Amino acid sequence: MTVAAATSVVQASGLTLRYGRTAALTDVSFTLYDGVTGLLGPNGAGKTTLLRIVATALPPDRGTLSVLGADPRTPAGRLAVRRRLGYLPQDPGFHPGFTAFEFVDYVAILKELTDRRARHQEVRRVLDAVGLAGQRGRRIRALSGGMRQRVALAAALVGDPDLLVLDEPTVGLDPEQRLRFREVIAELGEGRSVLLSTHQTEEVMALCQRVVVLDGGTVRFEGTPAELAAHARGRVWTSGARVRGALASWRAGDGRYRNVGDPPADAELLEPTVEDGYLLLIDGPADEETGLVHEETGPALGETGR
Numbered sequence: 421m422t423v424a425a426a427t428s429v430v431q432a433s434g435l436t437l438r439y440g441r442t443a444a445l446t447d448v449s450f451t452l453y454d455g456v457t458g459l460l461g462p463n464g465a466g467k468t469t470l471l472r473i474v475a476t477a478l479p480p481d482r483g484t485l486s487v488l489g490a491d492p493r494t495p496a497g498r499l500a501v502r503r504r505l506g507y508l509p510q511d512p513g514f515h516p517g518f519t520a521f522e523f524v525d526y527v528a529i530l531k532e533l534t535d536r537r538a539r540h541q542e543v544r545r546v547l548d549a550v551g552l553a554g555q556r557g558r559r560i561r562a563l564s565g566g567m568r569q570r571v572a573l574a575a576a577l578v579g580d581p582d583l584l585v586l587d588e589p590t591v592g593l594d595p596e597q598r599l600r601f602r603e604v605i606a607e608l609g610e611g612r613s614v615l616l617s618t619h620q621t622e623e624v625m626a627l628c629q630r631v632v633v634l635d636g637g638t639v640r641f642e643g644t645p646a647e648l649a650a651h652a653r654g655r656v657w658t659s660g661a662r663v664r665g666a667l668a669s670w671r672a673g674d675g676r677y678r679n680v681g682d683p684p685a686d687a688e689l690l691e692p693t694v695e696d697g698y699l700l701l702i703d704g705p706a707d708e709e710t711g712l713v714h715e716e717t718g719p720a721l722g723e724t725g726r
């Protein structure tokens with residue numbers, strides 16, 4: 421099998437940002453490729469801040485950034501990025517009196533789609549793409565949370581952007597809505613680049629070809645979900661009773677305990693999951709021992725499974 425090298429869509433180096441005395445990001449470097457990348461981290465890790473920087477909504481205090489080959493530090497670079505970027509912020513700023521169509525149309529006007537006929541066609545296309553064809557004329561105040569989230573995603577899709585930046589796109593959705601949303605996002609990741617933030621390791625397993633773990637404003641891991649899981653290999657085991665001193669020890673559905681941490685010599689080891697790898701990374705020592713941060717090489721296209 422020949423494996424072509426993937427091209428990077430975003431390259432960030434040394435991004436640093438403070439809000440007054442709070443260091444939100446410190447020396448953050450990562451590379452984004454085609455496909456879906458999950459930005460995973462606990463509350464306050466700096467995910468929203470990083471997404472806002474990539475979406476050119478916030479300039480970093482320090483560091484360099486290339487997005488779709490443009491430099492957002494210059495006005496021309498920012499314009500070039502914004503024309504090819506779709507951004508779903510945590511709070512999309514809905515006017516509740518707008519209909520779904522009117523809101524997305526308003527975003528399309530901001531995105532410089534000046535021809536009314538073509539614009540309306542595009543608005544219908546993106547609302548169809550997120551399964552809201554039948555809800556175009558409904559007021560946003562009358563839509564469920566899941567439907568509102570889909571309206572926000574439709575707005576991000578206007579103009580068929582090459583890069584989608586989605587801030588916790590499935591937050592607040594029920595399990596069925598979350599699954600439907602995942603379907604849409606996975607499809608969007610074919611042929612373009614999607615960067616989404618999440619707290620959920622299951623989201624990463626279900627959707628992402630790559631994952632960047634952010635904690636305390638620094639990158640703790642960059643690689644594939646399988647590599648993140650492998651980080652916990654040899655440190656997950658099963659036992660008949662709770663293990664005191666383990667990083668985590670809980671009774672699983674089969675009645676036995678699943679333990680993460682440093683196993684005893686005779687431990688019955690289990691295959692680790694992304695969640696185990698994440699747990700060890702976030703609760704483990706903040707050191708360079710993992711060798712997984714700031715990976716130098718990108719994936720090959722053949723490895724992404726697409």
Ligand SMILES: Nc1ncnc2c1ncn2[C@@H]1O[C@H](COP(=O)(O)OP(=O)(O)OP(=O)(O)O)[C@@H](O)[C@H]1O
Binds near residue numbers: 439444467
């Ligand atoms: N406008 C602001 N002013 C001051 N501090 C801020 C501001 N926005 C964020 N912060 C702080 O910066 C840090 C990173 O916040 P950020 O919202 O980027 O994290 P996050 O990973 O997106 O969190 P969450 O998952 O809770 O949304 C946190 O300590 C937060 O309290």
